[in-house]
Amino acid sequence: MADDELGIPDAVAAAMRDELPSVAEQTVAAIVVEVPSYADAFGGAMGRTISNAVQLALGGFLVLASAGGGGDASTPIQPALDGAYALGRGEARSGRSMDALLGAYRVGARVSWRHMAASGVRAGLTAEQLARFAELVFAYIDQLSAASVAGHSDELATSGRVRERYLERLADQLLGGGPRQDMVAAAERADWTPPRTLTAVVLPDARVRGALTSLDPRTLRSSVEVPGPVTSGELVVLLVPDAEGRSRPALMRSLREAEAVVGPARPWDEVAGSYARALRAVELGLTGESPEALDTETRLTDLVLRADESALADLRARALEPLADLGEGAREKLTETLRSWLLHQGRREAVAAELFVHPQTVRYRMGQLRELYGKRLEDPRTVLELTLALGVSVGDGLTPGRLPGP
Known part of the structure; x- marks a missing residue:
């Protein structure tokens, strides 16, 4: 039998297309039950939107898989690809992982295949046509899954860069000082929850990557240009949350070999004072030759006596x-x-x-x-x-x- 004879006859495709609304509804219902992450997401308007998307995807497949479609059903048409890509980006924005989305695709493929195969058999598909149909259904789903994975990855990369820029701007604004309401607004834009205190840490750029592995993940990095000795290389400012009191010794231990200068802990919106203290210690050359971190709290006498x-x-x-x-x-x-x-x-x-x-x-x-x-x-x-x-x-x-x- 020729390949085109394995395609779905137009009459069968039309009969299957008539049942797409019911198939889509049952597919969404199965996903809600079997993939708990979507229990709320598929309710109300979102559920109707996704149901329509399922109908679009399956309808596009039927066009390609039909005997007169003239295409390879394993390669989705562009609207379906675009929809799958957008779905992946939307999932990333909603904070869901690809695990949930791929699980939904697996459930959707199984449920859709079961109902569409039943429709095809009732409409007269042969065994060979049914086998070919199954092969094309799952190839089609694989292509849609790949498009969604690409969308999810692109959104994470884009949103990550955007948030990183917001966090950097927040750090710069905190170091520059200003009205508290402006700093609160900047923190909200960056989706960053203010801690009790922040501690400014000045250290060479080459030491930043190693230091960040042991610091609070909420630590901010500023893009402010830090003046310092020519021999020290480019200096960077990190703003470390809640490193006061009993937490300070742990901070100093984590920066043991980082050649860092550590300012005092200050209320988060007053961290400019911590930075000024650390910067003054750098300017006075209190760090010496040792890679050990310098705690400015232990050098207050020097800082006071050498202020002028x-x-x-x-x-x-x-x-x-x-x-x-x-x-x-x-x-x-x-x-x-x-x-x-x-x-x-x-x-x-x-x-x-x-x-x-x-x-x-x-x-x-x-x-x-x-x-x-x-x-x-x-x-x-x-x-x-x-x-x-x-x-x-x-x-x-x-x-x-x-x-x-x-």
Whole structure:
């Protein structure tokens, strides 16, 4: 028997086409039962739309499979292909995976074949024509499935790029600051749920990929150009959610070899302050040569004292002016003793132990300092200036006030 004699006679195709509305309805009903993901999606208007799409696909197949169709039924006509492609994109937008859609195709093919075969037999299809019909039905479904897979993949790729751009713009906006309502709107556009806090992390671009594998998946990456040392390469800013309190040590461990500078945790819409802190640490060169991550929370003294280098230099020159006329050796010893005295709040034995000298030596040097400074060493402002000039912070245990007595 010739190939064209295996096609569906026009009269049979017409009889089968009359039953397409009923076949489509039963196909949709079976899919709802057997593929739970579609239980809600196929209700109401959506159900009618998909039922119409099923009729379109099957009707197109009947045209191609009929004896007078003049085409190969294993190659779907373009409207059916376009419909299948659009269905795949729609599924991706709805958040459903291809597993559900392919399951629906399998159920649809089985149910459609069963009902259309029954119609064909009633209309007089021979056994050979029925076998050929089955072959073409499943080849047709395979082609439609492939079109839907392509649509699903394209939509994910496109929507992924679009969302990535929105997230990047959100990160840039957060670093730039501005009205909170604008940031909330940007977060909504990016489909990003704001966390309690964000922590700015500045690190080399080459380290970003490795760092992201261990960071919160909600982490944002900014496209802001970060100024930094020429030797560090291009720097990137990441904004890490909810890395405060007990979570901070875990963040630091995850960035252990990332050459990162980590700012403080701040409310998510105030993360610009965290970035400013981290950027200042980079500008001051506090990172050194180590690949270890730098926690700016442990370098607050350096950040405060070096906030204005020229002002600190002027303060140091004024505070230490009484020592200016001494020889280098004597000036160094007295400066060292004064700093230790401030740090240890006048505990002579502690000063002596730190400097590896006898307590009487400490008494002698402090006598010299009192002669040079006079009553100014009893002035709280002078003590504060000396504390700052010599790099002793309140966190070291000294409360600015009068110089501790012997």
